[in-house]
Structure formats: structure tokens, C-alpha cells
Amino acid sequence: MxxxxxxxxxxxxxxxxxxxxxxxxxxxxxxxxxxxxxxxxFNAVNDAILIHNIQDGSFLDVNQKASELYGYTKEEILQLDVNALSVGIPPYTQAEAKAYILKAMQDGPQIFEWQGKKKNGALFWVEVNLKKSLLDGKECIIAVVRDISERKQNEEALRREGKKYRTIIQTATDGFWLADMQGKILESNDAYCRMSGYSQEELRSMCIPELDGLEKPDVVATKIQKIFQTGYDRFETKHRRKDGTLYDVEVSTQYLAIEEGYFVVFLRDITARKEAEDKLKSSIEEKNILLRELYHRTKNTLQVIRSMLVLQAATMPDNVQVQKLVTDTEQRILTISLVHQKLYQSQDLSRIALQDYLQELADLIIQSYLPAAQNISLSFESEPLFLLLDTAIPCGLVVNELLSNALKYAFPNNQSGQIVIRVSRNEAANIEVSVSDTGIGVSPGFDFEAQTTLGLQTVFAIAEKQLQGKVRFLTQKGVTCIFEFPDTLYSQRV
Incomplete structure (x- = not known):
């Protein structure tokens, strides 16, 4: 069907x-x-989320993090108002919270800091982000709350540190700048204000080239770029005060690679120091002039004595002993005079180059024995050593005696030969001088210390007593005398 x-x-x-x-x-x-x-x-996020009724600000829902943050259960929070979760005094009350909610509804999202309160009464800082939203078709405010207690503690610590360092900088006797990459002064301290005559407000409107009284703006810009590349610099320059006068400053600056980049600058007024340095330089120059004049006059006086001896000896041309005595004394005077001449010509008024001194001394002695010494060659080997006046004169006198003895006795009858002078610093850190000749030598058993001649007595007396050194003789292939002495007996006085 x-x-x-x-x-x-x-x-x-x-x-x-x-x-x-x-x-x-x-x-x-x-x-x-x-x-x-x-x-x-909702419950897994790390920030607390609280959903507000826009009418009265009551809580419609909260997440698990909100319960953990404030110490209440979710059910307890839903029965509370904002005032219960806040410090409760202006500007952190229910009234201020409603005002923020209204602004979020009318003007869009609001972000601000707020002081909250836990169930146990502990206070803490939070950052609140309010945003209008729809929940079940109804308008509401979602508050995302983040605990910023640690950040606020760090900020407070930084604030205290900043205050401490600002106090140190403001009480420092040196001037201080904080400048940007273009050389504009952002901060300064009282010390620099006193130096320059400008107020801090005036300095904040100025750039470094306006204060530098020595360099042009392009040179200052180049220096700023150099400091940016190297990270640090220290130099001296002149700054211009507000009244137009110049003063000397020592500048220490360091580049800080934070944010846009800054220059930390410390400035010290060194006007008094520079004036003292100029006076000291002037005093030293005056002393140098006086010392050179003294050396020059000493050399001239010795030359006068030498000339008087020569003139006196000329009155007794047949007296061999007198002629010999005058010649030996003349060479000794020459040895001392040459030291003063070297010091007079030198930039260093307390020390002379030993190599130059002994080389010139040896050449002068050789010339005084011409033509008898015309077949004798002289060679010189030396390290670059310097001696004080108190040591150079006795050293020269010893070399004078040794070289004169070699020229007198080592090469009889115009015999040819060689004399070698060597100067060095030995393993004991002493100055070591040797004078060697290739002459006829001495007879076996010859006792140098037992000789009564003035020359050898002078060698031992000066080398061992005055210079506190040692003397030894070698008699293979001619005669070699080696004497050594410390160069630390005297201190530099100029």
C-alpha cells in the first residue's frame, strides 16, 4: 500500500x-x-589576567596566575573589588581604577604602573594593560597584569646609584661634562661652572667648540671622532671663560657605547701647574746657562794654567826633567779640560758619552807625540756608555797615563805598532777599560805596582782608591792594562 x-x-x-x-x-x-x-x-600564560565588568569594575573571571600573584583563590577574587587588590590609597584606589577602565573604553588600550596588595598584606608593583573586548557578546575590560617588583627594585637601585654618583660628580673638584656625539653638552657640574663662569643652564645650550679656546671646530670634530674610535683620550688644551680669558685644562674623556652614545669628560684646571712648570723650566734654563758658563770658564782657566806652564818651561829649554814634567802636566790638564768642554757642548750637563770623550782624548794625546808617534795606529772599540763628571775625569786621567806610557816606552826608535782602547760593561756591571799595545813589552818579572814613576802611581791611586776599582796588567804580545770600576759611586746632581 x-x-x-x-x-x-x-x-x-x-x-x-x-x-x-x-x-x-x-x-x-x-x-x-x-x-x-x-x-x-588562559591559565597557562605567565601574566595575571582579570576580566572586569565595565559597569562597576567587578571581576567576571580571572586566570590561575592571578590567584598565584595575589594569593587568593579564584572564587575569593570574584567576590572582591579592585580596591582589595590595591594599596588602597590614592592614586591606587577603586576610583582611579574605574577612571582607567573608562579611558580604555573611550580612548583605547591603557598601560600604566600600579601598586598591588597580596592577601597577606604585602605590597608589590605591577604593570597593567587594559583593553576593551567582547565576552559572550557583552563588552568587558581585559586587564593583563605583570609583576614588575624586581624591575622596580633594580630601577630604585639604579636611581640610588645615580644619585650617589651625581653627588660625587657635583662635589668633585674637577669639572665634569656629559656630551653627545655632536659635542653638545648635556650635563655639567658645579666645579666646571666655577672654572668657566657659565651656569649649568648656559652650558646645556653650548657645544664643545664654543668652550675650546685653542682648536677650531673642525679640529674638535676630528678629535671627537678619534675618541669615538679609540674609546679614550687624555690631552691638554685651553678653554675660554665667559669673560673671554683663556685657562689651561687637562681633559680626560671616555666614550660610552650606550643608547645613542655619550662622552664622559673630566676637566682639570691646570693653570697653576702650567705656571709652575714654566717657572721651573725658566729656572732650569738659567741654571743650565750658569753651568755652561762655569764649565766654559773652568776650561779656560785650565788652559791659562797650561799656557803658563808652557811659557815657564820655555825659559828652561835645556832642562829635560822640567820639559818632561811640563808635558805630562799639560796632558793631565788637557784631560780635565776636555771633560768640561764636552759638558759645555752637551745637552746633558751632568753626563758625557764615554766613547766620544776617550776617543777625542786619545787623538789629542797622539797628536802631542807627533812626529814620534806617526807610525803608531790607534783603534777604539766601545759600547754606548755615559759617565758622570765625577767619574769621567778620573777615568780620563787613567787612560791618559796608560796611553802616554805606551807612546813613550812601547815603540822605541820610531817603531811601528798599534794601540787599542776598549770600553765595555762587564758581567759584574762595572765599566771596564783596557789599553793594549803591540810594543816591545816589559822584562820578565816586571812589577808594575812597585814602580815609583808618577804615571803608574797615578794609575793605581786613581783606579783603586778614587774609583774603588781594580787594575791588572797582561804582558803577552806587548802590554795590556785592564781597569774596572763601578759607575754608581756618585749621584746625578743636575
């Missing part, structure tokens, strides 16, 4: 309802999953 149309329509309607039911159940299942996912995310 065929179905009646009404039954067919009823079956179709039943099938349609079953399909809609299935789709509804599936939608509800998906919605449940979404809500669970939302809740999971």
Missing part, C-alpha cells in the same frame, strides 16, 4: 531533525574543545 504524502513528509522532517541534532552535538563538542583550549591557554 503506497505511503501517504503526509507520512513521507513526516519521515523527511524526522531525518532532517536527526541531521540537525547531529550537527548541533558536533558543534557543541567543538565549542567545548575550544572553551577547554581557551581555558588552558
Amino acid at each position: 503506497p505511503k501517504q504524502p503526509i507520512y513521507e513528509e513526516l519521515e523527511n522532517r524526522i531525518q532532517q531533525l536527526e541531521q540537525e541534532k547531529s550537527e548541533y552535538e558536533e558543534t557543541q563538542n567543538e565549542l567545548g574543545k575550544s572553551i577547554n583550549n581557551y581555558r588552558t591557554i
Whole structure:
């Protein structure tokens, strides 16, 4: 029997309802999953989230982090108002919170700092981000709250440190600048204000070239670039005071690679020091002039004595002993005079170059024995050593006696030969001088110390007594005398 149309329509309607039911159940299942996912995310975030009723500011929902942050359960928070979670005194009260909520509704998201209070009464700092949103089709305010207690503690520590260092800088006797990369002065201290005559307000409107009284702006810019590259510099320059006068400053500056980059600059007024240095230089120059004049006059006086001896000896041309005595004395005077001449010509008024002195002395002695010494060659080997006047004169006198003895006795009858002078510092750190000749030598068993001649007595007396050194003779292949002495007996006096 065929179905009646009404039954067919009823079956179709039943099938349609079953399909809609299935789709509804599936939608509800998906919605449940979404809500669970939302809740999971809601409770998993690290920031506290509190959802406010826009009418009275009460809480509609909070996440797990909010409970942990404030110390209340979710149910307890939902029964509280903002005042209970705040310090409760202006500007952190329910009234201020409602004002922020209203601004978030009207003007858009609001971010501000707030002082909260936990269940146990402990106060702490939070950063609050308010944003208007829709929940179940109704407008609400979502507050994302982040604990910034540690950041605030760090900021406070930095503030205290900054205050401490600012106090140190302001009480320092040296001037201080903080300048930007273009050389504009951002900060200064009282000490620099006193130096320059400008107020801190005036200095903040100025750049370094306006204060530098020595360098042009392009030179200052180049120096700033150099400090940026090297990180540090220290130099002297002149600055111009407000009244136009110049004064000397020592500048120490360091580049700080933070934010846009800054220069920390310390400035010291060294006008008094520079004046003292100039006076000292002038005094030293005057003393140098006097010392040179003294050396010059001493040399001239010795030359006068030498000339008088020569003139006196000329009155007794046949007296060999007198002539010999005058010649020996003349050479000794020459030895002393040459030291004063070297000091007079030198930049260093207390020391002379030993090599130059002994070389010139030896050449002068050789010349005084011409033509008898024309077949004798002289060679010189020396390290670059310097001696004080108190040591150089006795050293020269010893070399004079040794070289004169070699020229007198080592090469009879115009015999040819060689004399070698060597100067060095030995392993004991003493000055060592040797005078060697290739002459006829001495007879076996010759005792140098037992000789009564003035020359050898002078050698031992000066080398061992005055110079506190040692003397030894070698007699292989001629005669070699080696004497050594310390160069630390005297201190530099000029």
C-alpha cells in the first residue's frame, strides 16, 4: 500500500531533525574543545589576567596566575573589588581604577604602573594593560597584569646609584661634562661652572667648540671622532671663560657605547701647574746657562794654567826633567779640560758619552807625540756608555797615563805598532777599560805596582782608591792594562 504524502513528509522532517541534532552535538563538542583550549591557554600564560565588568569594575573571571600573584583563590577574587587588590590609597584606589577602565573604553588600550596588595598584606608593583573586548557578546575590560617588583627594585637601585654618583660628580673638584656625539653638552657640574663662569643652564645650550679656546671646530670634530674610535683620550688644551680669558685644562674623556652614545669628560684646571712648570723650566734654563758658563770658564782657566806652564818651561829649554814634567802636566790638564768642554757642548750637563770623550782624548794625546808617534795606529772599540763628571775625569786621567806610557816606552826608535782602547760593561756591571799595545813589552818579572814613576802611581791611586776599582796588567804580545770600576759611586746632581 503506497505511503501517504503526509507520512513521507513526516519521515523527511524526522531525518532532517536527526541531521540537525547531529550537527548541533558536533558543534557543541567543538565549542567545548575550544572553551577547554581557551581555558588552558588562559591559565597557562605567565601574566595575571582579570576580566572586569565595565559597569562597576567587578571581576567576571580571572586566570590561575592571578590567584598565584595575589594569593587568593579564584572564587575569593570574584567576590572582591579592585580596591582589595590595591594599596588602597590614592592614586591606587577603586576610583582611579574605574577612571582607567573608562579611558580604555573611550580612548583605547591603557598601560600604566600600579601598586598591588597580596592577601597577606604585602605590597608589590605591577604593570597593567587594559583593553576593551567582547565576552559572550557583552563588552568587558581585559586587564593583563605583570609583576614588575624586581624591575622596580633594580630601577630604585639604579636611581640610588645615580644619585650617589651625581653627588660625587657635583662635589668633585674637577669639572665634569656629559656630551653627545655632536659635542653638545648635556650635563655639567658645579666645579666646571666655577672654572668657566657659565651656569649649568648656559652650558646645556653650548657645544664643545664654543668652550675650546685653542682648536677650531673642525679640529674638535676630528678629535671627537678619534675618541669615538679609540674609546679614550687624555690631552691638554685651553678653554675660554665667559669673560673671554683663556685657562689651561687637562681633559680626560671616555666614550660610552650606550643608547645613542655619550662622552664622559673630566676637566682639570691646570693653570697653576702650567705656571709652575714654566717657572721651573725658566729656572732650569738659567741654571743650565750658569753651568755652561762655569764649565766654559773652568776650561779656560785650565788652559791659562797650561799656557803658563808652557811659557815657564820655555825659559828652561835645556832642562829635560822640567820639559818632561811640563808635558805630562799639560796632558793631565788637557784631560780635565776636555771633560768640561764636552759638558759645555752637551745637552746633558751632568753626563758625557764615554766613547766620544776617550776617543777625542786619545787623538789629542797622539797628536802631542807627533812626529814620534806617526807610525803608531790607534783603534777604539766601545759600547754606548755615559759617565758622570765625577767619574769621567778620573777615568780620563787613567787612560791618559796608560796611553802616554805606551807612546813613550812601547815603540822605541820610531817603531811601528798599534794601540787599542776598549770600553765595555762587564758581567759584574762595572765599566771596564783596557789599553793594549803591540810594543816591545816589559822584562820578565816586571812589577808594575812597585814602580815609583808618577804615571803608574797615578794609575793605581786613581783606579783603586778614587774609583774603588781594580787594575791588572797582561804582558803577552806587548802590554795590556785592564781597569774596572763601578759607575754608581756618585749621584746625578743636575
